[in-house]
Amino acid sequence: MDIIMENTPEMECVDQGEALHSDSAYGSSAVDTDTEDCLTPFEITFPYNEDLMHKTIMVGDSGVGKTSLLVQYDQGKFIPGSFSATVGIGFTNKVVTVDNAKVKLQIWDTAGQERFRSVTHAYYRDAQGNLCSIKTLPGCVCCRMLRTRGCVRLSAFLSSALLLLYDITSKSSFDNIRAWLTEIHEYAQKDVVIMLLGNKTDMAGERVIKREEGEKLAKEYGVPFMETSAKTGVNVELAFLAVAKELKHRAAQQPNEPKFQIHDYIASEKQKSGCCGGYM
Numbered sequence: 001m002d003i004i005m006e007n008t009p010e011m012e013c014v015d016q017g018e019a020l021h022s023d024s025a026y027g028s029s030a031v032d033t034d035t036e037d038c039l040t041p042f043e044i045t046f047p048y049n050e051d052l053m054h055k056t057i058m059v060g061d062s063g064v065g066k067t068s069l070l071v072q073y074d075q076g077k078f079i080p081g082s083f084s085a086t087v088g089i090g091f092t093n094k095v096v097t098v099d100n101a102k103v104k105l106q107i108w109d110t111a112g113q114e115r116f117r118s119v120t121h122a123y124y125r126d127a128q129g130n131l132c133s134i135k136t137l138p139g140c141v142c143c144r145m146l147r148t149r150g151c152v153r154l155s156a157f158l159s160s161a162l163l164l165l166y167d168i169t170s171k172s173s174f175d176n177i178r179a180w181l182t183e184i185h186e187y188a189q190k191d192v193v194i195m196l197l198g199n200k201t202d203m204a205g206e207r208v209i210k211r212e213e214g215e216k217l218a219k220e221y222g223v224p225f226m227e228t229s230a231k232t233g234v235n236v237e238l239a240f241l242a243v244a245k246e247l248k249h250r251a252a253q254q255p256n257e258p259k260f261q262i263h264d265y266i267a268s269e270k271q272k273s274g275c276c277g278g279y280m
C-alpha cells in the first residue's frame with residue numbers, strides 16, 4: 001500500500017485543482033471548485049478498489065454466539081457447545097462477491113468477557129487504518145489507493161463494520177447492548193457500519209427477547225437489525241452479505257448510482273425468502 005508521507009500545508013483539506021485531474025487513472029469528475037472545505041463524500045466518483053480489506057469485528061457479551069456465527073459463515077457448520085470462551089482475538093478472511101466486485105472482509109472474533117475488553121477497544125480503533133495507508137489531515141485523508149489526488153473527507157471511504165450480537169434467550173446480553181453501543185461510539189471510528197444481530201433464534205422455546213424489542217432498539221440507534229441462528233444458519237450469510245454491500249457502496253461511488261440502502265436491502269431479501277424473522 002502506498003503511504004503518503006508529506007504533509008504540506010496546501011494538502012490540508014483540498015487543493016481542488018488537484019483533487020481530480022482529467023489525466024488521472026479514472027478521468028475527471030464533477031467537483032465544486034468553489035468549495036473551500038474537503039470534498040464531501042460522494043462528490044467525487046471512483047470505482048471500487050478490490051485491494052481494500054474491510055475489517056469487520058464481532059462484538060457482544062460472552063456466550064452470545066460470535067464464534068459460532070463466524071464458524072457457520074466460514075465453514076457452514078455448527079458444533080454444539082464446542083467453543084470455550086474466546087481468549088483474545090483472531091480473524092478469518094472472506095471474499096464476498098458484490099455486483100461482480102470482490103469485497104474482502106477480514107472478520108475479527110473478539111472475546112466477550114469483560115477482562116478482554118481493552119483488547120477489543122484497540123481493535124475498534126485500528127479498524128480504520130486497515131483500509132488504506134493514509135496520511136491523516138484534520139478531518140481529511142489523502143489516499144493513493146483511491147487514485148484521486150488531493151484529500152477527501154475521511155468518511156468517503158473509511159468503511160469497516162461491527163456486528164453486535166445478543167442472545168435472544170439472554171436478557172442480560174440484550175440489556176448490555178446499550179452499553180456496547182456507547183462503547184462503540186466512544187472507541188470506534190464514526191462511520192463504522194454497525195449491524196445488530198439477535199442470535200440463537202432456533203431456541204424459540206427459551207426466547208426471552210421478542211423480535212420487536214430488537215427491532216425497536218435497532219431503530220432507536222439507527223442501525224440495521226436481523227435475527228440469526230448460528231446453529232441453523234438462518235440469516236448468517238445474509239448478515240455478512242448486507243454488510244459487504246454497504247461497505248462496498250461506502251468505498252466507491254459510480255456516476256448515477258443510487259445510494260445503497262441497507263435497511264431496504266435486508267427487508268427485500270427477507271420478503272424474497274418469505275422467512276421469519278426480524279428486519280428493520
Ligand SMILES: Nc1nc2c(ncn2[C@@H]2O[C@H](COP(=O)(O)OP(=O)(O)OP(=O)(O)O)[C@@H](O)[C@H]2O)c(=O)[nH]1
Nearest residue numbers: 062063064065066067068081083085086112230231
Ligand atoms: N442453539 C444455539 N446455540 C448457539 C448458537 N450460537 C452459539 N450457540 C452456543 O452458545 C455457546 C456460546 O457460543 P460461542 O460462539 O462460543 O459464543 P461467543 O459469543 O463467541 O462467546 P465468547 O467467546 O465468550 O465471547 C456455545 O455453546 C454455542 O454452541 C445458536 O445460534 N443456537
